[in-house]
Amino acid sequence: MTLEKSQLNELHWLMEMLHNIDVGLVVLDKEFTIQIFNGFMENHSGLLPRQVKGKLIFDLFEEIPKDWFTRKAESVFLLKNKAFTIWEQRPYLFKFDSYRPVTGSADFMYQNTTFIPLLSSTGDVSHLCLLVYDVTDNAVHKQGLKKANEELAILSQTDGLTQLFNRAHWETCLLAEHKRWGRSQHASSLVMLDIDHFKNVNDTYGHVVGDVVIRHLSSLIRHHVRETDICGRYGGEEFAILLADTSLKNAYVFAERLRKEVAKATVTYNDIDINYTISVGVAEVDESITSHEAWVECADAALYQSKETGRNKTSLHPKQNR
DSSP states (O other): OOHHHHHHHHHHHHHHHHHHSSSEEEEEETTOBEEEEOHHHHHHHOOOHHHHTTSBHHHHOTTSOHHHHHHHHHHHHHHOOOEEEOTTTOSOSSOOOOOOGGGTTOSSOOEEEEEEEEEOTTSOEEEEEEEEEEOHHHHHHHHHHHHHHHHHHHHHHBOTTTOSBOHHHHHHHHHHHHHHHHHHOOOEEEEEEEETTHHHHHHHHOHHHHHHHHHHHHHHHHHHSOTTOEEEEEETTEEEEEEETOOHHHHHHHHHHHHHHHHHOOEEETTEEEOOOEEEEEEEOOTTOOSHHHHHHHHHHHHHHHHHTTSSSEEEOGGGOO
8 A cells, every 4th residue: 555545545534433423523713704514513503514614603603602602713813722612601602402312301412611722834824613512411410400509509408398497597597697797786676476375286186287386487487587587497386587687667567467477267177167376575686785685585485475375365574675
């Protein structure tokens, strides 16, 4: 075999390899017209190499942001260095459909792209090579893992029965609010409430019905609080609501509105109709309350006063009841 024939064979094999590799390959000149377009790009775009050769890339692929791409490419031409874009920064350069059965949940192909400067014989960068990698499997897996971790974090903060915050997370929020008050001195109030005679509900109708009552109350709480309020199950049939930037007077108005709503509501389970009431205690943080635990004790003392003086009422912390 002659040297010339051997070199032609090697060139043929090289071109075959570039055409058939499972990576997108596009070569552009300095005017961003397409010079080479391999089989990967053909298969996913539906365009033949002869259809795209000499065409402006932005005319064929309108999803490519022209200003961003131009800046990226010009830095490669100027500095003669590679550049990269990953799917976390930009999900795709070419909007191709996702076809992989493992990642059927993806609406499109996630891509990493490498910009490579191609030097002429004179050492100048005359063309730009784009390598497009399909990273859909990795992206979908990573996104699924992130979503699972977020859901796990929510579950770790949530009371299973009421879907309100659990005590551990709620107390962490209360601690943060107490520290915030120490810096800002903005009014902030804590509401503690308890279902009256809840033991009688469990003893009369059973714990299943008791759980229905607890869920009903938690639903009313969610309905009445603002997005900025933090509500949680303190334990058993006792609940806590942190009203940030809320004075004692306004917290009392909120508590009374919730109490009256509960008192007029009827909980129905199968053929059982249940009416119940709540007792409420309110305490606004001030200089005398030196910790978040003390804040809970003050609101709890107000709740105890409501229990001792007839139930189905709202009381203010005894030292603030003026």
